[in-house]
Amino acid sequence: MQEDVQEAATPAYAYPLLVKQLLHTPFVQAPDQEIVYRGQLRMTYSTLRERIARLANGLEKLGVRHGNTVAVMDWDSHRYLECYFAIPMMGAVLQTVNVRLSPDEIAYTINHAGAEVLLVHADFLPVVDSIKEKLETVRTFVYIDEPGSDAAAHSIAFSTEYEAMLAEHAAHYAFPDFDENTRATTFYTTGTTGLPKGVYFSHRQLVLHTLTVMAALTSPVSGQRFHRGDVYMPLTPMFHVHAWGMPYIATVLGVKQVYPGRYQPDQLVKLVQDEGVTFSHCVGTILHMLLNCAQADSADFSKWKVVIGGGALPHGLARHALARGIDIFAGYGMSETCPVLSLAQLPVGAETLEPDEQVRLRCKTGFPVPLVDLRIVDDAMEDLPRDGCATGEIVARAPWLTQGYLNNPDASAQLWAGGYLHTQDIANIDPTGNLQITDRMKDVIKSGGEWVSSLEIESLVSLYPGVDEVAVIGIKDEKWGERPVALVVLKAGAAVNAGDIQQHLMTFSQSGRISKYAVPQTVKFVDALQKTSVGKINKKWLREQFA
Template identity: 55%
Template sequence: MGVKLIETTPSAYSYPLLVKNIFKNSLIRSPDQEIIYRDKMRYTYRDLHRRVGQLANALSELGVKQGDTVAVMDFDSHRYLECYFAIPMMGAVLHTVHIRLSPEQILYTINHAQDDVILVNSELLPLLEPIKDKIETVKKIILIQETDKAPETAIQFDDTYENMVTNAKKGYEFPDFDENAMATTFYTSGTTGNPKGVYFSHRQLVLHTFGLMTGLCAIDSQAVMTSKDVYMPLTPMFHVHAWGMPYLFTMLGNKQIYPGRYEPEMILKLVVGEKVTFSHCVPTIIHMLVNSPVADKVDLSQWKVVIGGSALPKGLCSAALKHKINLYSAYGMSETCPLLTIAHIKPHMEEWNEDALIDIRCKTGMPIPLVDIEIIDPMGNPVPHDGVQTGEVVTRTPWLTQGYLHNQSKSEELWEGGWLHTGDVGHIDTEGYLKITDRLKDVIKTGGEWVSSLTLEDIISQHPAVSEAAAIGIPDEKWGERPIVLVVLKPDTPSQGLEEEMKAIFMDAFKKGEIPKYGVPDKVLFVDEIAKTGVGKLDKKVLRVQFAD
């Protein structure tokens, strides 16, 4: 006999997991709490709810209907937050356009997603102008502008965002529909070929929001979040729903701060002036902030910051802790909505020394509830969780993208064997912590053996002269590849004698058993800057080409 299904009363209401149902609570709980955009806009949750309804009415007047796709090209703002809710709650699809791609790549994503309407910030028109005549499906373009001055452009607009919202009628009855309806789509920056589109349903966004709440707000750790926290994202809102955090903190009714462009002085001014207590970003952003002269003049001791997108180097973690920033790692990717793990410090570890705790903070973390993670060998077999044996990281959760948009072959690759393949290499230790040791495509293979580029970066990041570092493999006739390390030195630091000193650090790491002898880099090169992707990750594809010779 199979499972016994529950009986459903004919009159019973089947409550759908829709984005509108996580939006409701903030108006009940915190109607007068503030939402702030830079130094330009302050309003309450009452205003947010009113404007979300007006935006939905305005889009309906433009002809947007269920199943249509609305693209947004904007900086982090209250407007973006309104779009996060109004568009999917109507039954349309929100396309958060990756504004750091090239115009031709942006054109590809607009046409591939079959966008019907574009909302575009006037400062981003240079991205749209060269491709405007090649856009295939867009019927309406709405201008977002923050001044009264009309932009000089050949693009024809159907309205401005603020005029459209302000003049729209109030009140919109957001309907019920299937919780598996597509709510959002966006495109990965990719390493080869065109960007790939991922997509998420209402059900997935709601479950991810509750997963975030469990991981961030319920588990005893070094940084527990509550509705009293003041939230400011430092991950672009076009990138994986700003890690889904705006959905969580809107549901909880927190005070929210949106910084627009990422400028160190403005960010730190907002952190101090608005008493921000929680943010999230890639390592590049926190590196920029802790190296800003302003950081030495302000109190950052109440600021909790989650790092994701790239590994958190121990040297950067140590620098942030010196500023009393409560820094730690989390892990996910575009395909995973994104949260999978958080580097919680367990209660029995709290009395450990600082170096041991930094090691925990920099781990990839433990899976949050409803996340299954496994490490597999090349044959697809699980490897022991001993903190030593590595393999590819694969995962299952309710909120993983079910494929790549209009790309069946890549979707099957992603989901081979019924697990989502992250493309990351790592291990799980006996405490249950995942540690990513590399990307499959970034691992350095020398003489048939793997060397972790992340381990090399971690070792050298702790040198007091190092500002940033990247380890890559370059072609070698004898060994296939050999590791080299690129280093950006801190300002006014002479490089004389440092290469040999840093090579000696790697040799010492070999003697301690931290890396094999073949992992000791042949060269340490001092560079002015290290190439990065549009979301601030080290762009090792570019670096491998740049330093191939």
């Protein structure tokens, strides 16, 4: 078939979807809007514009060219926001280093990404000093100083200091045009097995993700939305999937942005109050930690909207947040999907629903955002009924999904088997198109011939008074194949025993919501649940410890 391709006029500009294009609107419409760091440093979008140019000039002086990789080790800060733009806009690649990995894993990711320049916050000097001899590609180190930081003794040969570098370079930079499919960012997954895998995204992918998720977040009539009157603060590390892409969206909208530095619960709550923060996102464990810190007891959260991702939103946590006035809802994605695929925004008219039904809808995985082609399939990649019951793997297509793992063709082929990205999440879709994840493939429990959703059991246990946190894992059983075990952290002073939890779950079994096989035969009370580097419950570690 012959294509009827549009013919452009000779002087027409073929507008490439580059990260720099995201800055046109905010720099014109919000030049005086504030960007705040830790409540201590304040600057405007006009200053951001100058600092992005100064950073690019400084990096160019250090030898950074198109295609080079610049790695960053910093807390969530205005500096990181500057790197989000300046480095890709030069045509270089930004590597956001997961500072919570082990030193050897950090060295591996920097070497694997081929980073030539490394920006290092003072707090990470001991780590970098311990691995500097293992860094094979880094030729230049840039020091990020900060008043009050604990600058340990080291033997790293820094070329310059971040603020000094910006101060000595011009506030203008002619960012060039280039192919929109140029790689813009690289970061590494934090899987529980094997070495971290490099995930990468192009300028085109970042721009399309920004515009589409912005459209999805701004579309609701009232709740669960993000708009130009909001004040944004991330509670997801900026090294992890571009802080879910939200700093790009916040910048396009020209909203006030608040960056908290190192996460300290009382300080985070103080920033929410002092700066009027109205929109954040995080994993459930972070919100749980904030709501239980001393500073939160007297805090007013009635204007705060929070998206929970990186794992299921338990009903117990949702109810607790709603009781404190937080407009809480779930989002879904993964490192490989840039990350947003779906959002659990309430449908029009949901305000008339019973509170329990509203909680249920807020805790679902949600509706796919525009441009996402999402399917639930069986092992043969055949579609399963959208009846809210049939479960299969989520596979997806969208214009911003990573096209593979960096320098790992075998894993890339598995990720994209059959032409769809495989999430390894098990879910169902109801007749309205609403998605509900029931488990990760590796976490599904089969007991007595029936599939048991660990996420469902966790959510139900979280509703029991006195339960602080819970994880449900499968343990091998000679008779039943596997049996679910509930690992429960109690609130201080709570008097709860295993029989109480089991009886609580039996009521749901008797009503038909869960099978009898889903009621854990064993309930263990633990002091804490092991977390991954990005705050998710580490079920692989728990299975190994409690096998």
